[in-house]
Amino acid sequence: MMNVPFLDLRAHHASRRGELADAINQVVDVAAFSGGPFVSCFEADFADFCETRHAVGVGSGTDALWLALMALGIGPGDEVITVPMTFIATVEAISRTGARPVFVDIEETTYTLDPAGLERVVTPRTKAILPVHLFGQVADMEPILKFARARGIAVVEDAAQAHGARYDGQRAGSLGSAGCFSFYPGKNLGAFGEAGAVVTQDAGLAERVRVLRDHGQMRKYVHATPGWNCRMDGIQAAVLRVKLRHLEHYNERRRKHAAHYARALAGMPHLVLPFCDPRRTHVHHIYAIRVPARSIFMQQLASLGIGCGIHYPVPVHLQEAYAGLGHRRGAFPVAERCAAEFVSLPMYPELTSDQIDAVAQAVETALLSSPAYA
Numbered sequence: 001m002m003n004v005p006f007l008d009l010r011a012h013h014a015s016r017r018g019e020l021a022d023a024i025n026q027v028v029d030v031a032a033f034s035g036g037p038f039v040s041c042f043e044a045d046f047a048d049f050c051e052t053r054h055a056v057g058v059g060s061g062t063d064a065l066w067l068a069l070m071a072l073g074i075g076p077g078d079e080v081i082t083v084p085m086t087f088i089a090t091v092e093a094i095s096r097t098g099a100r101p102v103f104v105d106i107e108e109t110t111y112t113l114d115p116a117g118l119e120r121v122v123t124p125r126t127k128a129i130l131p132v133h134l135f136g137q138v139a140d141m142e143p144i145l146k147f148a149r150a151r152g153i154a155v156v157e158d159a160a161q162a163h164g165a166r167y168d169g170q171r172a173g174s175l176g177s178a179g180c181f182s183f184y185p186g187k188n189l190g191a192f193g194e195a196g197a198v199v200t201q202d203a204g205l206a207e208r209v210r211v212l213r214d215h216g217q218m219r220k221y222v223h224a225t226p227g228w229n230c231r232m233d234g235i236q237a238a239v240l241r242v243k244l245r246h247l248e249h250y251n252e253r254r255r256k257h258a259a260h261y262a263r264a265l266a267g268m269p270h271l272v273l274p275f276c277d278p279r280r281t282h283v284h285h286i287y288a289i290r291v292p293a294r295s296i297f298m299q300q301l302a303s304l305g306i307g308c309g310i311h312y313p314v315p316v317h318l319q320e321a322y323a324g325l326g327h328r329r330g331a332f333p334v335a336e337r338c339a340a341e342f343v344s345l346p347m348y349p350e351l352t353s354d355q356i357d358a359v360a361q362a363v364e365t366a367l368l369s370s371p372a373y374a
């Protein structure tokens with residue numbers, strides 16, 4: 001039996017220990033721990049990578065989303081449209097500004113915001129649309145941007161799972177008014193702790209995020225507006241700069257692994273495999289399949305030594321935290337069906353071919369031996 005962990009960050013960093021230690025030592029040498037030159041250098045590199053004019057480093061992906069919305073002037077009385085199938089931070093960022101989160105269901109093929117649902121929920125209070133590039137595939141941005149532009153609504157991309165993904169050749173994060181990234185350790189580009197960034201083509205928006213991330217400070221001890229402490233650490237920036245140089249290669253490996261999974265799992269009964277829209281370059285942050293009778297299936301995989309996860313088992317509209325929005329079961333049927341069926345298989349650049357074959361073999365065994373599939 002071959003054990004395959006869901007994620008292996010030790011393997012991910014093993015070959016670059018020296019390079020990463022050198023980068024951290026440089027920060028210690030000049031003692032630039034909060035903001036400072038390492039953060040500015042990373043911001044320049046990351047803006048280049050995203051093909052945007054500006055990048056602003058912040059404390060987390062959640063900070064990035066919240067500050068981007070704040071910088072757009074969104075607050076109490078406003079509405080922001082997003083999806084219920086996401087990590088809860090997307091929705092928290094909206095409610096934290098005082099605005100109301102409004103949900104649209106996802107497409108059953110790509111698991112991203114279904115543009116056909118926008119018309120039904122838009123109101124004069126709608127100030128932004130916040131599509132999520134779930135699992136590493138960019139949402140269907142052309143109709144979303146068209147809808148928003150026609151009504152003077154901003155579009156903020158939650159690109160926390162989509163570093164380097166493309167839509168019609170354009171980078172995730174570069175299509176809307178702002179793109180928000182997380183560098184949580186397990187993301188496609190991960191720090192050695194918490195970090196995030198907002199990217200944008202808009203100099204004014206970038207400047208407002210810069211001021212807000214540092215207590216609303218324009219110059220030392222001159223505070224124009226209340227902000228918060230959302231600065232990026234120097235050490236995180238130095239680590240991210242090293243890893244950013246290898247991100248394209250990491251994403252290539254993920255795509256290769258996804259193609260291998262697709263070949264190995266093709267034709268197995270009851271499985272729904274990820275769909276990659278040809279207009280969009282997927283970066284496979286998460287490799288999610290769909291299976292009925294999930295709990296039996298997952299127990300079998302675990303007993304065969306395969307680590308897996310669920311992203312996400314409860315859609316946000318059914319979380320107790322958002323019971324106040326008044327949504328019932330059945331309100332967003334695609335998100336609910338997916339939440340019941342998703343299983344995330346191991347996916348990281350360092351997976352080996354043998355490990356992928358072992359996962360596929362275990363999936364087949366679990367399917368064939370489960371009474372649920374008889």
Ligand SMILES: *Cc1c(COP(=O)(O)O)cnc(C)c1O
Nearest residue numbers: 060061062087089090160182184
């Ligand atoms: C990880 C993630 C976030 C939050 O990022 P943090 O850095 O953990 O704050 C937001 N949205 C999505 C879709 C994510 O996957």
